Amino acid sequence: MNWLSPGESEALQLSLIVATRGVLAALPFAVLLAWMLSRHRFVGSIVLDALVHLPLVLPPVVTGYLLLLTFGTRGAIGGWLDRTLDIRLIFTRNGAALATAVMTFPFMVRAMRLSLENVDRGLEDAARTLGAGPLDRFATVTLPLMLPGILAGVITAFSAGLGEFGAVITFVSNIPGETRTLPLALYTALQSPGGDAAAARLAGMSLTLGVCGLVLAEWLGRRTRRMLGR
Amino acid sequence: MLRVAVQKRRGSFELDARFEMPTPGVVALFGRSGCGKSTLVEIIAGLLEADSGLVQLDDEVLLDTRRRLDVPPERRRIGYVFQDARLFPHLNVESNLRYAQKRAVGASFVSFESTIDLLGLAPLLARRTHQLSGGERQRVAIARALLTQPRLLLLDEPLASLDAAKSAELLPYLESLRDRLAIPMVYVSHDFEEVLRLATHIVLIERGLVVAQGGIGEMNLRQELRAIIGADAVGAIVDGQVLGIDAAGLTRVRVGFGELRLRAPGAAIGATLRIQILARDVIVASQAPQNLSVRNVLEATVGAVTDDDDEADLISLDIGATPILARITKAATRELSLRPGMPAWALIKAVSLRGRSFTSPAFPDA
Numbered sequence: 041m042n043w044l045s046p047g048e049s050e051a052l053q054l055s056l057i058v059a060t061r062g063v064l065a066a067l068p069f070a071v072l073l074a075w076m077l078s079r080h081r082f083v084g085s086i087v088l089d090a091l092v093h094l095p096l097v098l099p100p101v102v103t104g105y106l107l108l109l110t111f112g113t114r115g116a117i118g119g120w121l122d123r124t125l126d127i128r129l130i131f132t133r134n135g136a137a138l139a140t141a142v143m144t145f146p147f148m149v150r151a152m153r154l155s156l157e158n159v160d161r162g163l164e165d166a167a168r169t170l171g172a173g174p175l176d177r178f179a180t181v182t183l184p185l186m187l188p189g190i191l192a193g194v195i196t197a198f199s200a201g202l203g204e205f206g207a208v209i210t211f212v213s214n215i216p217g218e219t220r221t222l223p224l225a226l227y228t229a230l231q232s233p234g235g236d237a238a239a240a241r242l243a244g245m246s247l248t249l250g251v252c253g254l255v256l257a258e259w260l261g262r263r264t265r266r267m268l269g270r
Numbered sequence: 271m272l273r274v275a276v277q278k279r280r281g282s283f284e285l286d287a288r289f290e291m292p293t294p295g296v297v298a299l300f301g302r303s304g305c306g307k308s309t310l311v312e313i314i315a316g317l318l319e320a321d322s323g324l325v326q327l328d329d330e331v332l333l334d335t336r337r338r339l340d341v342p343p344e345r346r347r348i349g350y351v352f353q354d355a356r357l358f359p360h361l362n363v364e365s366n367l368r369y370a371q372k373r374a375v376g377a378s379f380v381s382f383e384s385t386i387d388l389l390g391l392a393p394l395l396a397r398r399t400h401q402l403s404g405g406e407r408q409r410v411a412i413a414r415a416l417l418t419q420p421r422l423l424l425l426d427e428p429l430a431s432l433d434a435a436k437s438a439e440l441l442p443y444l445e446s447l448r449d450r451l452a453i454p455m456v457y458v459s460h461d462f463e464e465v466l467r468l469a470t471h472i473v474l475i476e477r478g479l480v481v482a483q484g485g486i487g488e489m490n491l492r493q494e495l496r497a498i499i500g501a502d503a504v505g506a507i508v509d510g511q512v513l514g515i516d517a518a519g520l521t522r523v524r525v526g527f528g529e530l531r532l533r534a535p536g537a538a539i540g541a542t543l544r545i546q547i548l549a550r551d552v553i554v555a556s557q558a559p560q561n562l563s564v565r566n567v568l569e570a571t572v573g574a575v576t577d578d579d580d581e582a583d584l585i586s587l588d589i590g591a592t593p594i595l596a597r598i599t600k601a602a603t604r605e606l607s608l609r610p611g612m613p614a615w616a617l618i619k620a621v622s623l624r625g626r627s628f629t630s631p632a633f634p635d636a
Binding site for chain 2: 160162163165166167168169170171172173176180181184185187267268
């Protein structure tokens with residue numbers, strides 16, 4: 041990639057790392073929440089649902105600020121992590137991954153919930169009569185059948201995560217080589233004199249990645265649906 | 271013995287069903303659509319919670335609401351064949367079957383190979399489930415249920431989603447299931463033909479209530495059944511032993527004290543043949559008839575004479591086995607002055623008889 045400057049390819053790599061970590065960390069929680077929200081009516085389910093979707097309606101800066109409050113070294117969770125496990129999220133790429141995860145979480149939960157609602161409950165009943173207990177049923181019937189939604193959610197979240205800006209810059213700042221992801225590098229280039237060409241290259245790259253992600257999501261979705269005979 | 275006594279309210283619908291059947295045997299839950307048959311099997315399987323009641327299979331209690339005992343479906347060891355098969359779409363046919371086999375507990379009475387053989391599945395194993403025809407799907411579903419080594423098999427209208435040709439194709443598989451494996455079955459149906467071919471017992475359900483139950487022979491004499499199947503389908507079901515073939519190519523079958531001749535190609539000597547004798551096909555004579563074209567004349571004693579409708583009476587004739595029924599006009603009853611206890615002759619045309627091989631497992635006739 042010699043048409044990119046070292047700083048630019050670093051930003052690309054960092055974006056990929058941050059988005060991957062963010063998605064992987066959020067995945068189990070997203071599956072669990074999608075399952076809880078679509079299969080169970082419990083006290084507070086409306087509140088939980090709203091909470092999951094909050095990042096969609098909140099200005100990203102506010103999300104970043106809230107993350108700063110809770111996961112900063114003086115925040116409730118951040119302080120505890122720092123003291124007991126020596127984990128620091130603020131100003132680190134893992135912090136960027138967390139901000140990405142929170143911002144893209146609604147996409148994942150939404151896609152998974154939709155596909156979970158399409159899973160025929162009768163098939164789970166059939167599994168029961170074949171001797172499958174609750175965990176067994178979930179792993180061998182429910183999970184494979186909601187696979188299209190999981191894939192769609194993961195790819196959408198990943199693509200969106202590559203370009204997460206507001207929450208990331210607020211929470212972990214703009215540190216070259218640590219938290220300066222693609223959009224942050226683009227923003228920096230626009231701020232510096234003579235950075236137009238770099239900005240254009242970074243924007244083009246973001247565009248390409250985004251389109252690739254959406255096409256891949258659609259293609260995988262069709263493939264898995266065909267596999268499931270729908 | 272399967273004992274069921276359950277109550278369930280669903281909106282304005284109320285199910286209050288009690289029945290018992292000897293095991294092994296095939297009990298048909300018979301009634302019109304929406305009478306609560308499916309609800310009842312779901313409760314037996316444990317998929318639906320009963321408001322109150324008891325389900326007991328042999329000496330194991332599966333549900334007893336008074337003792338707060340409710341074995342979950344995954345531990346009831348009851349096989350369930352759903353109306354819509356419910357094969358797993360993400361697995362191929364073989365994996366669907368292995369899914370059940372892997373989770374089977376307890377003594378196994380069918381092997382993977384024998385089940386595939388019984389239901390003719392060998393050519394389908396590698397197929398995806400959406401590439402199967404309706405009949406094939408049901409065969410896979412039946413095999414899958416069998417491979418859990420169930421103590422009881424529930425079949426919820428397995429033929430309902432198939433057209434006439436497809437269900438005619440599947441029926442022989444169900445018959446061999448009954449004859450070759452001594453597994454108790456509960457068969458839900460609203461089709462009396464199916465019930466005749468498969469069942470040893472009938473539980474008649476109407477609007478959530480069991481209105482009659484009993485062995486298939488005696489049930490045919492019940493008015494409650496007639497109300498559902500219609501006057502034309504009323505008749506007796508008698509099981510007879512094949513004696514041989516006569517010079518004219520008709521199969522001779524011992525029934526009670528007498529003998530019937532009918533066309534039943536392929537029936538082996540000594541085999542049990544289940545014969546349906548429709549009441550409208552039976553002619554009654556009060557004297558021994560002579561010079562008739564009718565092949566079948568059975569000596570009988572008149573049993574009950576009951577009012578069938580405005581025009582006709584239903585005469586029950588004791589022939590030494592299950593009584594047969596004759597539907598004759600009221601005028602005929604008067605002219606012959608038929609009364610219980612008097613001798614009579616039942617005349618049945620051979621062409622109106624249909625015999626089906628039926629090798630029922632040993633079960634006490636309830």
